[in-house]
Amino acid sequence: MLEELKQQYGYLFEEDLLQEINNVGTYKDIPEGFKLIEIGDYIKSMPLLVSGAIKILREDEEGDELILYFIEQGDTCAMTLSCCLGNAKSEIRAIAETDTRLIMIPVTKMEEWLGKYKSWQKFVLQSYHNRMSELLEAIDTIAFLKMDQRLFKYLKDKAMVNHNDVIHVTHQQIASDLHTSRVVISRLLKTLEIDGKIELHRNNIKILEL
Amino acid sequence: MLEELKQQYGYLFEEDLLQEINNVGTYKDIPEGFKLIEIGDYIKSMPLLVSGAIKILREDEEGDELILYFIEQGDTCAMTLSCCLGNAKSEIRAIAETDTRLIMIPVTKMEEWLGKYKSWQKFVLQSYHNRMSELLEAIDTIAFLKMDQRLFKYLKDKAMVNHNDVIHVTHQQIASDLHTSRVVISRLLKTLEIDGKIELHRNNIKILEL
DNA sequence: TGTAATGTGTAACTTTTGTTACGCTATTAC
DNA sequence: GTAATAGCGTAACAAAAGTTACACATTACA
Numbered sequence: 509m510l511e512e513l514k515q516q517y518g519y520l521f522e523e524d525l526l527q528e529i530n531n532v533g534t535y536k537d538i539p540e541g542f543k544l545i546e547i548g549d550y551i552k553s554m555p556l557l558v559s560g561a562i563k564i565l566r567e568d569e570e571g572d573e574l575i576l577y578f579i580e581q582g583d584t585c586a587m588t589l590s591c592c593l594g595n596a597k598s599e600i601r602a603i604a605e606t607d608t609r610l611i612m613i614p615v616t617k618m619e620e621w622l623g624k625y626k627s628w629q630k631f632v633l634q635s636y637h638n639r640m641s642e643l644l645e646a647i648d649t650i651a652f653l654k655m656d657q658r659l660f661k662y663l664k665d666k667a668m669v670n671h672n673d674v675i676h677v678t679h680q681q682i683a684s685d686l687h688t689s690r691v692v693i694s695r696l697l698k699t700l701e702i703d704g705k706i707e708l709h710r711n712n713i714k715i716l717e718l
Numbered sequence: 719m720l721e722e723l724k725q726q727y728g729y730l731f732e733e734d735l736l737q738e739i740n741n742v743g744t745y746k747d748i749p750e751g752f753k754l755i756e757i758g759d760y761i762k763s764m765p766l767l768v769s770g771a772i773k774i775l776r777e778d779e780e781g782d783e784l785i786l787y788f789i790e791q792g793d794t795c796a797m798t799l800s801c802c803l804g805n806a807k808s809e810i811r812a813i814a815e816t817d818t819r820l821i822m823i824p825v826t827k828m829e830e831w832l833g834k835y836k837s838w839q840k841f842v843l844q845s846y847h848n849r850m851s852e853l854l855e856a857i858d859t860i861a862f863l864k865m866d867q868r869l870f871k872y873l874k875d876k877a878m879v880n881h882n883d884v885i886h887v888t889h890q891q892i893a894s895d896l897h898t899s900r901v902v903i904s905r906l907l908k909t910l911e912i913d914g915k916i917e918l919h920r921n922n923i924k925i926l927e928l
Numbered sequence: 929t930g931t932a933a934t935g936t937g938t939a940a941c942t943t944t945t946g947t948t949a950c951g952c953t954a955t956t957a958c
Numbered sequence: 959g960t961a962a963t964a965g966c967g968t969a970a971c972a973a974a975a976g977t978t979a980c981a982c983a984t985t986a987c988a
Contacts, residue, residue, distance in 0.1 A: 566854060568862040576857070590847040599854055622839065629832065636846045637800040643853040644776060644809055647786070651860050651897055652778040655945070678965060687861055689946060694966060710954065710965065865975070888935060899976060904936065920935065920984070 509535060513611065516558055516582050525625045529556070533611035538604045545602035551591045553612040557581045560608025561669035565601040565685075574650075575662070575685040577642040578605060578669045586639030589632060592618060605669055656696045658686055660705065663715050673715045719745060723821065726768055726792050735835045739766070743821035748814045755812035761801045763822040767791045770818025771879035775811040775895075784860075785872070785895040787852040788815060788879045796849030799842060802828060815879055866906045868896060870915065873925050883925045 510530045518526065534553075538544065538560070545551065547567055562579040564587070579585060579602075587600050592615040621628040649658055662685065666675045679697065683690045697713070700706045707714040720740045728736065743766070748754065755761065757777055772789040774797070789795060789812075797810050802825040831838040859868055872895065876885045889907065893900045907923070910916045917924040 566857060566861075568858060572862070574857070574861050586846075587850065590843075590850055593843050594847045596847065599851065623833075623836075632843075633800075633803050636796075636850075637804045637806065640797065640800055640846075640850065640853070641809065643850070643857070647776060647784070647853070647857055647860065648778060650857065651776075651784050652782070680965075690966085691947075691968090692945065694968085695945095698967075708966085890935075900936090901938090901977075902975060904938085905975095908937075918936085 512558055520631055521627050525628060532617050533613050536610045536612055538608040540604055540607050542604045545598050547598055547601050549598045551588050551598060553614050554588050554592050554618055555610040555612055556584050558609040558611060561605040563603045563605040572687055573684050574687040576646045578665060580669055584635050586635045589635060659696050662686060664718060667715045674712050676712045678711060722768055730841055731837050735838060742827050743823050746820045746822055748818040750814055750817050752814045755808050757808055757811050759808045761798050761808060763824050764798050764802050764828055765820040765822055766794050768819040768821060771815040773813045773815040782897055783894050784897040786856045788875060790879055794845050796845045799845060869906050872896060874928060877925045883928060884922050886922045888921060
């Protein structure tokens with residue numbers, strides 16, 4: 509446990525803090541597809557990612573989804589941070605993209621550590637910065653790219669966080685993540701295949717250009 | 719000076735902190751249209767808005783812009799916060815939407831106060847939360863709304879921060895802010911006028927439904 | 929005062945994206 | 959084994975957004 513923690517966060521936190529995290533934190537193993545946070549949830553503890561990846565989604569009034577970004581090991585969810593410290597509802601949905609290992613930190617400790625450990629304060633602020641950058645990148649993608657480019661970026665990102673150039677996903681799932689229709693995705697995927705960038709199979713897609 | 723400060727921030731900060739802000743902060747009056755922050759800038763001091771409004775923009779590789787949101791009095795720029803504390807380059811452009819009055823806080827003080835004043839820490843975290851919410855709203859707008867709805871929302875937001883239902887702007891400027899073409903904006907504006915939601919004049923638009 | 933620059937309206941057309949419909953195949957449930 | 963379901967391909971069409979072109983009015987200013 510402590511070893512794993514040190515491996516991921518040792519370069520960030522001092523020995524005392526690592527010990528405290530190990531003592532008060534709860535380790536959790538989450539299976540792929542598990543919903544970690546729902547929109548409107550009040551968050552009572554904050555997850556530190558030890559291994560795996562999490563998909564962060566936004567939803568509109570009609571219930572249509574849109575992927576914002578993936579979180580990887582060594583990261584935390586700044587949205588959660590934000591909600592914990594502000595005692596506000598979650599504005600996003602979080603779903604385990606792969607099997608994932610977390611350490612859950614109670615919100616009370618988070619606040620205590622902000623005053624106690626300089627490295628924790630730095631980590632929290634750095635996390636906010638990172639998440640802000642990710643949100644900006646999401647905006648760039650949605651606003652400035654055409655659907656075919658968004659799709660290819662999505663495929664590459666997904667291959668990246670899964671550490672696998674073959675991604676297991678249906679056209680319908682992609683369409684949901686990108687907030688478009690299945691037909692559009694099938695059409696664009698076919699074009700990408702013709703261009704030699706991917707290989708299409710049932711339930712999975714192989715990315716050739718990474 | 720101090721009076722103004724107290725009016726805007728008195729309910730947030732304790733007396734000592736207000737005094738310190740007043741002592742180390744530099745008051746600045748910025749004219750409408752002035753560029754406060756450029757993409758790539760290193761930020762050495764952080765602005766607290768006393769009055770007025772600031773427009774926050776994102777840019778793609780081709781130099782095309784996109785409005786993210788407006789900042790109003792009582793706010794600060796969390797992007798700036800983020801950059802100051804992380805010593806990173808600005809990822810956004812900030813332009814005075816109206817004549818604006820600011821207090822500039824040196825980055826060294828910002829960090830010092832994080833440890834010293836609980837209320838400052840809370841303010842910084844709250845600012846991050848607010849900005850995150852604004853970014854999410856920007857994403858919703860871009861991803862889920864059609865251009866006609868985005869346009870009308872833009873007009874209403876602009877009227878709001880200017881405290882005026884007549885907004886002074888050209889079709890070309892709107893097109894830049896929304897990252898589309900002038901012709902598209904003219905077309906949609908005409909439809910909005912026919913629907914009785916706005917009145918079109920040269921260089922200004924009156925919003926009828928607020 | 930004439931001329932250039934700016935701002936707006938509109939038509940015609942293209943591209944991109946979204947929708948509907950239907951056929952085919954692989955997988956799953958029973 | 960057979961029916962039902964899920965996944966994918968494709969055509970035909972519709973809607974939204976982007977592009978090009980041009981006319982005309984107002985404003986700036988030489």
